[in-house]
Amino acid sequence: MKQDIAFIQREELKAKPEPVSLGFGNYYTDYMFVMDYHIDSGWHDPRIVPYEPITLDPAAMVFHYGQAIFEGLKAYKTADGTIQLFRPEKNMNRLNESCARLCIPQIDEQLLLNAIKQLVSIEKDWIPEGEGMSLYIRPFILATEPHLGVRPSHQYKLLVILSPSGAYYGSQLSPVKIHVEEHYVRAVIGGVGHVKTSGNYAASLKAQEEAEEKGYAQILWLDAKENKYVEEVGSMNIFFKINGEVVTPKLNGSILPGVTRDSVIQLLKHWEVPVREARISIEDIFAAHERGELEEVFGSGTAAVISPVGELNWNGKSIVINEQQIGQLSQRIYDAITGIQLGKVEDPFDWTVKVDRVESVL
Structure with missing residues (x-):
């Protein structure tokens, strides 16, 4: 069933870091995507909200039994300003493979991919331009039910956060x-x-x-x-x-x-x-x-x-x-x-997905 993605705007945007100082995983954008799961209502309430800390019960099952999975992909800005992802459907597939292995309910891959496109579109000014630079995308799911019995959780939270990143290694192509x-x-x-x-x-x-x-x-x-x-x-x-x-x-x-x-x-x-x-x-x-x-x-x-x-x-x-x-x-x-x-050479495999083809955020 189609679910609309709500958007809550923040009052003030963050100052963006200088590209030379990025490194990997050190800075985070203004917004994040969040969606919740409950055993009685399934995955629900998809929303893009200001990036902020989350609050969990001390008994949340992720802390005790480790039900936590994640993915990693990137958004790139081409020379003509086009924003594109690289084979994101593979990451959505693999996220569900991880869900299956850890007894986490399956996610709607198309909904999540559309949410990622919307989030990246909103945060397009955070995508750094330069050799080896990109906007790193981290979807993850954690068990949030407060319960100390050993079994799969009945509640989960799915989040997507973004991090502008330079080359993963300072001298990336040095052996x-x-x-x-x-x-x-x-x-x-x-x-x-x-x-x-x-x-x-x-x-x-x-x-x-x-x-x-x-x-x-x-x-x-x-x-x-x-x-x-x-x-x-x-x-x-x-x-x-x-x-x-x-x-x-x-x-x-x-x-x-x-x-x-x-x-x-x-x-x-x-x-x-x-x-x-x-x-x-x-x-x-x-x-x-x-x-x-x-x-x-x-x-x-x-x-x-x-x-x-x-x-x-x-x-x-x-x-x-x-x-x-x-x-x-x-x-x-x-x-x-x-x-x-980066759109510099021909893509004979149709691996890239343009971000501008997304539904409007409400």
């Missing part, structure tokens, strides 16, 4: 040093590694902290059962170019199906570059390096788009990839995806 994690695990098959739930990220913090203490920017996760098969790098998917072929770990239930990951695979196929999804061990990667066949390694994700890897450390042994320089293919992929996002 980074990665530590292969052998003690901690990110996720297990049958668990929740394939969805975006907050607990996944909380569980990763200890390993990340220890890697940073050793001088590494990120960690490469191995599988939880045999501790030998490559899964993800940090909060990104991972790709290896070996002897002319690109290989990425096959989705198995513990790996997040990244939107950028899927975009990279489609681009490579479009370019007729050999690409394969497979179960690949860390031994295979180091053996390929020993043979002189490991040409490039890079991560992919919404925030960074492409993050090249210049060094891998596993079991006390370090290998350097491509002389710690970004590879030609990595650069080509980055240029193609960001070019499509």
Whole structure:
């Protein structure tokens, strides 16, 4: 059933930060989208309201049993001033996949996408213009029912907040040093590694902290059962170019199906570059390096788009990839995806969605 989205205007708008100071996730726009769920009335009361703190009961189930999921996508401003999103329907689909896994009621994907378009349209002046800059969009859902019994909540709140952002990494395309994690695990098959739930990220913090203490920017996760098969790098998917072929770990239930990951695979196929999804061990990667066949390694994700890897450390042994320089293919992929996002190059896949085609806010 169609629901109108109400709009409550704030009395005074915030001062916007200087683009050079943005970083990632440090500033928030004037408005946010909110919608509530109750077991008796379903999802209801969609509204765009002034950005402000929310109040929750101390017994809200999100605090105790972790029913919380989120998504991440971006809005971009092209050279002619057009505002567009990149494959937002994939994020809406994945949000519902996360809902299903955590026993959260499904959302109306078209309603939420239209709400995001309206919110971005209202906040268009917050979209920074410049290389690597965008308006980051964070939809999330949390369990709000005050109840201490272990069961799915009967009440939820869905919010969308916006954050003007610079490049995710200060030197985005400078290859980074990665530590292969052998003690901690990110996720297990049958668990929740394939969805975006907050607990996944909380569980990763200890390993990340220890890697940073050793001088590494990120960690490469191995599988939880045999501790030998490559899964993800940090909060990104991972790709290896070996002897002319690109290989990425096959989705198995513990790996997040990244939107950028899927975009990279489609681009490579479009370019007729050999690409394969497979179960690949860390031994295979180091053996390929020993043979002189490991040409490039890079991560992919919404925030960074492409993050090249210049060094891998596993079991006390370090290998350097491509002389710690970004590879030609990595650069080509980055240029193609960001070019499509910013309207600089042709979009042969119809990935972009223009924000100006939205219904009026009431």
